[in-house]
Amino acid sequence: MTAAxxxxxxxxxxxxxxxxxxxxxxxxxxxxGERVALLGPSGAGKSTLLALLNASLRPTSGTVEVLGADLxxxxxxxxxxxxxxxxxxxxxxxxxxxxRVLHNVNAGRLGRWSTxxxxxxxxxxxxxxxxxSALEAVGLGWAVHERTERLSGGERQRVAIARLxxxxxxxxxxxxxxxxxxxxxxxxxxxxxxxxxxxxxxxVSLHQPxxxxxxxxxxxxxxxGRVVLDRPADELDDALLxxxxxxx
Amino acid sequence: xxxxxxxxxxxxxxxxxxxxxxxxxxxxxxxRLVGTGLVALVVGWSLVRSLSTDGALVNTGGLRxxxxxxAAVGDPATSPDFLxxxxxxxxxxxxxxxxxxxxxxxxxxxxxxxLSDATWRHPPGRVVGAIRLVLRGMLVGVRxxxxxxxxxxFVSVLGLDPLVAVLAIAVPFGAQTAKVFAxxxxxxxxxxxxxxxxxxxxxxxxxxxGLVPAAIPLLLSYAFYRFECAIRSAVVLxxxxxxxxxxxxxxxxxxxxxxxxxxxxxxVVVLSGVVDVWSSKVRGDLAVxxxxxxxxxxxxxxxxxxxxxxxxxxxxxAVGLVAAWFASGVSWAGLVSARTRELTVRLxxxxxxxxxxxxxxxxxxxxxxxxxxxxxxxxxVAVGVTLVVGPLATRVRPVGTDEGAARLTRAPRLVGRVGxxxxxxxxxxxxxxxxxxxxxxxLFPGVLPGAVALGLYTGGILGRLVAEAWESMDTRPRDxxxxxxxxxxxxxxxxxxxxxxxxxxxxxxxxxEICVRDTAIxxxxxxxxxxxxxxxxxxxxxxSAVTTLLLAxxxxxxxxxxxxxxxxxxISA
Ligand SMILES: Nc1ncnc2c1ncn2[C@@H]1O[C@H](COP(=O)(O)OP(=O)(O)OP(=O)(O)O)[C@@H](O)[C@H]1O
Ligand SMILES: [Mg+2]
Numbered sequence: 001m002t003a004a005x006x007x008x009x010x011x012x013x014x015x016x017x018x019x020x021x022x023x024x025x026x027x028x029x030x031x032x033g034e035r036v037a038l039l040g041p042s043g044a045g046k047s048t049l050l051a052l053l054n055a056s057l058r059p060t061s062g063t064v065e066v067l068g069a070d071l072x073x074x075x076x077x078x079x080x081x082x083x084x085x086x087x088x089x090x091x092x093x094x095x096x097x098x099x100r101v102l103h104n105v106n107a108g109r110l111g112r113w114s115t116x117x118x119x120x121x122x123x124x125x126x127x128x129x130x131x132x133s134a135l136e137a138v139g140l141g142w143a144v145h146e147r148t149e150r151l152s153g154g155e156r157q158r159v160a161i162a163r164l165x166x167x168x169x170x171x172x173x174x175x176x177x178x179x180x181x182x183x184x185x186x187x188x189x190x191x192x193x194x195x196x197x198x199x200x201x202x203x204v205s206l207h208q209p210x211x212x213x214x215x216x217x218x219x220x221x222x223x224x225g226r227v228v229l230d231r232p233a234d235e236l237d238d239a240l241l242x243x244x245x246x247x248x
Numbered sequence: 249x250x251x252x253x254x255x256x257x258x259x260x261x262x263x264x265x266x267x268x269x270x271x272x273x274x275x276x277x278x279x280r281l282v283g284t285g286l287v288a289l290v291v292g293w294s295l296v297r298s299l300s301t302d303g304a305l306v307n308t309g310g311l312r313x314x315x316x317x318x319a320a321v322g323d324p325a326t327s328p329d330f331l332x333x334x335x336x337x338x339x340x341x342x343x344x345x346x347x348x349x350x351x352x353x354x355x356x357x358x359x360x361x362x363l364s365d366a367t368w369r370h371p372p373g374r375v376v377g378a379i380r381l382v383l384r385g386m387l388v389g390v391r392x393x394x395x396x397x398x399x400x401x402f403v404s405v406l407g408l409d410p411l412v413a414v415l416a417i418a419v420p421f422g423a424q425t426a427k428v429f430a431x432x433x434x435x436x437x438x439x440x441x442x443x444x445x446x447x448x449x450x451x452x453x454x455x456x457x458g459l460v461p462a463a464i465p466l467l468l469s470y471a472f473y474r475f476e477c478a479i480r481s482a483v484v485l486x487x488x489x490x491x492x493x494x495x496x497x498x499x500x501x502x503x504x505x506x507x508x509x510x511x512x513x514x515x516v517v518v519l520s521g522v523v524d525v526w527s528s529k530v531r532g533d534l535a536v537x538x539x540x541x542x543x544x545x546x547x548x549x550x551x552x553x554x555x556x557x558x559x560x561x562x563x564x565x566a567v568g569l570v571a572a573w574f575a576s577g578v579s580w581a582g583l584v585s586a587r588t589r590e591l592t593v594r595l596x597x598x599x600x601x602x603x604x605x606x607x608x609x610x611x612x613x614x615x616x617x618x619x620x621x622x623x624x625x626x627x628x629v630a631v632g633v634t635l636v637v638g639p640l641a642t643r644v645r646p647v648g649t650d651e652g653a654a655r656l657t658r659a660p661r662l663v664g665r666v667g668x669x670x671x672x673x674x675x676x677x678x679x680x681x682x683x684x685x686x687x688x689x690x691l692f693p694g695v696l697p698g699a700v701a702l703g704l705y706t707g708g709i710l711g712r713l714v715a716e717a718w719e720s721m722d723t724r725p726r727d728x729x730x731x732x733x734x735x736x737x738x739x740x741x742x743x744x745x746x747x748x749x750x751x752x753x754x755x756x757x758x759x760x761e762i763c764v765r766d767t768a769i770x771x772x773x774x775x776x777x778x779x780x781x782x783x784x785x786x787x788x789x790x791x792s793a794v795t796t797l798l799l800a801x802x803x804x805x806x807x808x809x810x811x812x813x814x815x816x817x818x819i820s821a
Binding site (some may be wrong): 080081084090092096099106115118167195226 | 448457462
C-alpha cells in the first residue's frame with residue numbers, strides 16, 4: 001500500500017457529453033479507508049463519476065487524482081499500473097457469458113499478468129488456489145468450470161465479486177451493485193464488497209439509505225452532476241433524501 | 249428544474265414520426281407498378297441487345313455435339329487411370345480451397361482488427377481514421393475484382409505456380425472476410441473489454457478474454473461458409489491452368505471426351521455436396537445463421553451450447569490445413585524471388601498509365617453494356633430456375649392438425665425435395681466456365697451464351713438461398729388462417745406469398761450485384777462483355793488497356809452494388 005494521502009482527489013472535475021454536463025465541476029476528496037455511498041436520482045452522474053475514477057472516461061476539464069496519480073496525464077503502462085489497483089463492478093457486471101467462470105475470475109488478474117501468461121491461462125484452464133479460494137469466499141466453490149451464462153443473476157454478481165477479490169485492489173468502485181437484490185441479499189453483497197478491500201477504500205452507488213447507514217462511513221449526494229450533499233452516513237435521514245430525490 | 253434533459257428530445261422524435269409520408273394502398277400499388285415496369289424495361293432492353301447480332305445466334309453444328317455429350321451420360325469414363333487423375337485433381341482443388349481460405353482468414357483477421365471499432369481503446373484519432381478509410385477503399389477495390397481476374401494477373405507475374413490459385417482465392421476472399429469479421433466484432437458486447445482495460449489489462453489480453461469468446465462462433469461459422477465458396481472458386485480457377493478439377497474439365501471438353509466430362513461433373517458435384525453438408529452442419533451447430541444471412545449481409549446470433557461436432561471439425565480443419573500445406577508444395581519462394589520482383593515492377597510499369605483498348609470508347613462502352621445486359625439476363629434465368637425448382641426444394645412444415653395427411657404426402661414430397669436439391673447442387677457445382685463452354689457449343693459467342701451459363705450457375709445458388717430463407721419463414725400466420733377455417737391453398741397464398749416474394753426479390757438483387765462481377769468468368773472463356781475484352785487484351789500483353797478494363801469493371805460493380813443496396817433498403821422500408 002502506498003503512503004497515506006487521499007485515495008481520490010477531484011478538483012473542478014467536469015465531464016460533458018456533447019452539450020450535456022454529466023459531472024459538473026466536482027471538488028471532492030476521499031481518504032483511504034473511507035467507505036462512501038454515492039446517492040442521487042437517475043441521471044445525476046453517479047456512473048460517470050465512477051468511470052472518471054478508473055480512467056475509463058477522462059474529464060473534459062479539471063483533474064482526477066487516484067491513489068496519488070493524476071489520471072489525466074498518464075497513458076499506456078503507467079496508467080495500467082494505477083488501474084490495476086482500482087477494482088470496479090459495473091452496473092452490468094461486465095462478465096463474459098461464453099467462457100467458464102474461472103476465466104471471468106482470472107480477468108481480475110490480467111492487469112498483473114503478461115500477455116503470454118494471460119493467453120496461456122485461457123488456452124489451458126487450470127484452477128489455482130487463488131481462484132478457488134476467491135470463489136469459495138463468495139460461496140461459489142462448485143462453479144469453477146461452469147459456463148458463466150448458466151448462472152443466475154445473483155450468482156453472476158458473486159462471480160464479479162470473486163474477480164474483484166483476485167484483483168486485490170486498494171480502491172473498489174461499485175455501481176449500483178445491489179439494485180436488483182432483495183434487502184438481505186443486498187446487505188450480504190455489500191459485506192462481501194467490504195471484505196474485498198478490508199482496509200482499502202470503497203465507493204459504491206446506492207439508492208437505499210439504510211444500507212448506506214449500515215455499510216458506509218460517508219454519504220455523498222449528486223444532483224445534475226453536482227455534489228449537493230456530503231456528510232457522515234449515519235446522519236442520513238428521510239428529509240435529506242426526500243430533498244435529494246425530489247423532482248423539482 | 250428538470251432532472252434529466254432526455255424528455256426534451258421527445259417532441260423532435262414524434263415530429264419526425266408524423267412527418268414521414270403515410271403509406272397508402274395507392275402508393276404501394278403505384279410503387280409496385282413503377283418497379284415492375286422498370287424491370288420489364290431493363291429486361292426487354294437486355295434481350296434486344298443480346299439478340300441483335302449480325303450473324304446467326306444458334307450454331308446448328310454444335311447441337312450435334314451437345315447431343316453426343318448428353319448421350320454419354322450413361323457411360324462415364326471409369327478407367328482406373330482416369331479415376332486416379334480425377335482423384336488427384338479433386339485433392340488439388342481441395343488443397344487450393346483450404347489454403348486459399350486460410351490465407352483469406354489471415355487477411356480477414358488482420359483487416360478486421362484495424363477496421364473494427366471494438367478493438368480500439370479510444371475512438372480512433374485522425375491518423376488511424378485516415379488509415380482505415382484508405383484500407384476500406386482498398387478492400388472494396390480488391391473485392392470488386394473477380395478471383396479469376398486476380399488469377400490471370402498473378403499468372404503473369406508468378407507463372408503457373410500453385411501459389412497463383414491460393415492467392416487468387418485468398419486476396420479477394422480476405423477482403424470480404426475482413427469486412428464481415430469487423431462487423432461481427434462490432435456486434436459483440438463491448439463492455440467486458442472496457443471493464444478489463446479499466447482494471448489495467450493489456451489490449452491483447454482484454455480482447456482475448458472479453459471479445460473473442462463472444463465472437464468466435466460467428467467467426468468460425470463464416471470461415472466454414474467461405475470454405476464452401478472457395479471450393480467452387482478453386483474449380484473455376486482451373487481454367488487458368490493451375491490444375492484441379494476445373495482444369496481437367498476444360499481439357500476434356502476441349503478434346504471432346506464426353507465420357508470424361510461426366511465423370512468430372514460427378515466428382516465436382518460430390519465434392520461440393522459433401523463440403524456443403526459438412527459445413528452447413530457445423531454452421532448450424534455454431535450459430536443461428538444461414539447462408540442467406542451471410543450473403544445478405546446480416547450477422548446471426550451465436551448458439552449457447554457447445555457442439556462437439558463443431559469442435560472436432562475445427563480440429564480436423566486445422567490438421568487438414570497443415571497436411572494441405574505440405575501436400576500442395578506451395579512455397580513462398582516464388583513470391584520473393586528476384587524474378588517475381590522484376591516482373592511485378594514491369595507489370596506495374598506496363599499497367600500505368602491506363603489507355604483505352606483498341607476501338608476506343610465505343611468498344612469499352614459496348615462491352616460495359618454487354619456486361620450489364622448479360623448480368624440482367626442471367627438473373628432472369630436464375631429467377632426462372634428458382635421459381636421452378638425452389639418451391640420443390642423447400643421443406644414445408646406441416647400444420648399440426650392434419651398429421652395424417654402430412655404423412656400421406658411425405659414420401660413423394662421427400663423424393664421431390666431431394667431431387668430438386670440435387671438439381672440445384674449440380675447447377676452451382678459445375679463451374680460457370682463449363683456451362684459457358686457448353687453454351688458456346690450451341691450459341692455463337694455473345695451475350696446470350698454468357699447469360700445462359702451464368703444464369704444456370706446463379707440459379708443453383710439463388711435457389712438454395714431462397715429455399716433456405718423460405719424454410720426459416722414464420723408459418724404462424726398461415727397456420728392461424730387455417731385454424732380460422734380458411735382453405736389451405738388460400739391461406740398459403742395470402743400468408744406466405746408476400747413475404748416469400750419479398751425474400752426472392754431481396755436475394756435476386758443481392759445476387760445481381762455478384763452476377764455483375766461474375767460476368768468476368770464467362771467473359772474470359774469467350775462469351776462477351778468486359779471479361780472477354782480483358783482476356784483478349786491480356787493475351788496480347790496490352791496492359792495499359794487492362795488497367796482501363798479493371799477500372800471499368802470496378803466502376804460497374806461498385807455502381808450496381810450502390811444501386812442494389814439502395815433498392816434493397818427502399819423495399820425493406
Ligand atoms: N456515453 C454517454 N454519452 C452521452 N451521454 C451520456 C453518456 N453517459 C452518460 N451520459 C449522460 O450523462 C448523464 C449522467 O449519466 P450517468 O449514467 O452518470 O447517471 P447515473 O447517475 O449513473 O444514473 P442511473 O442511476 O440511472 O444509473 C445522463 O444525462 C446521461 O444521459
Ligand atoms: Mg448509473
